[in-house]
Amino acid sequence: MKIYKIELEVDRFKSLLPQDDSVNDRRLLALDGSSKKAEWTTPIAAEFDNDKALVPQIFSFGAGNLLIWSESRKLLGPRLEAYCELLPVFWGGGDGALVNVLGLSPCLDEKESTWLVHQGSGKRLFIEQYSFIKEAVPRRLLFKIEAQPFGIFCADHEDGSENLLGLVREHRLFGLAFKQVWQG
Numbered sequence: 687m688k689i690y691k692i693e694l695e696v697d698r699f700k701s702l703l704p705q706d707d708s709v710n711d712r713r714l715l716a717l718d719g720s721s722k723k724a725e726w727t728t729p730i731a732a733e734f735d736n737d738k739a740l741v742p743q744i745f746s747f748g749a750g751n752l753l754i755w756s757e758s759r760k761l762l763g764p765r766l767e768a769y770c771e772l773l774p775v776f777w778g779g780g781d782g783a784l785v786n787v788l789g790l791s792p793c794l795d796e797k798e799s800t801w802l803v804h805q806g807s808g809k810r811l812f813i814e815q816y817s818f819i820k821e822a823v824p825r826r827l828l829f830k831i832e833a834q835p836f837g838i839f840c841a842d843h844e845d846g847s848e849n850l851l852g853l854v855r856e857h858r859l860f861g862l863a864f865k866q867v868w869q870g
Contacts, residue, residue: 689818690851690864692828692838694746699861700739701746702732702753702777715748718835719790722773729774729781742861744854747775747784752828752838755782758859765827765848790832793822799833816867827853840864 694701709715709730714722732747747753753775754762759782763772772783798817801810813833823829823841827850830838840850851864 687818687820687823687844687870688842688866689816689823689868690840690842691867692752692840692850693863693865694744694750694752695742695861695863696736696746696750698739699742699745700737701735702748702775703735704748705731705733710748715751715784716836717751717784717786719788719830721771721788722786723771726771726773729776730784732775732777734777740860743859744861745782746861750836752785752862753782754785755780757857758861759783761853761857761859762827765853769826770828785828787828787830787838789830790835791822791824791829792832793818793824793829794831794833795819796833818868818870820870839867 704710712725714725743756743758745753745755763783766772766785769788771786771788773786775782775784795817799813800815802812802814803809804811825843825847828838828840842849842851854862
């Protein structure tokens with residue numbers, strides 16, 4: 687099994703930003719595994735960032751959130767809607783769905799993972815090397831972990847089951863990078 691952390695290629699591709707700063711004030715884009723549906727009462731208006739870059743099939747919206755549209759929405763939307771909220775966003779010439787992955791998986795092996803720890807307080811700052819409990823890794827295209835609720839991960843169970851990396855490669859969906867963080 688391989689676990690990947692999903693990153694958005696904002697240097698190579700256009701991204702989207704909310705037109706209204708109150709979206710940030712209301713923390714609508716702080717996608718931490720909790721539902722945003724009740725607060726997302728109307729589609730959010732967006733605008734392009736990095737105008738000279740290429741248009742991806744999967745956008746970064748705000749601070750690294752996934753937004754599917756067009757072909758990526760047709761392909762991934764039905765596969766994600768069972769455990770993600772697909773929140774409406776529009777911009778000049780397009781519309782899409784912000785992917786809010788619901789729930790946090792307890793699949794990280796916190797004892798075996800290596801952490802950067804603040805020397806003064808002893809507080810864990812971030813994970814330097816991941817370790818996962820193989821049996822606890824969800825069989826979903828996307829998941830989040832308790833220790834990093836704003837990160838998005840995917841797994842290749844290496845058993846022939848559908849996985850996000852395989853779908854992205856097969857259908858040539860641009861805009862994402864997959865950083866392998868664990869193999870076991």
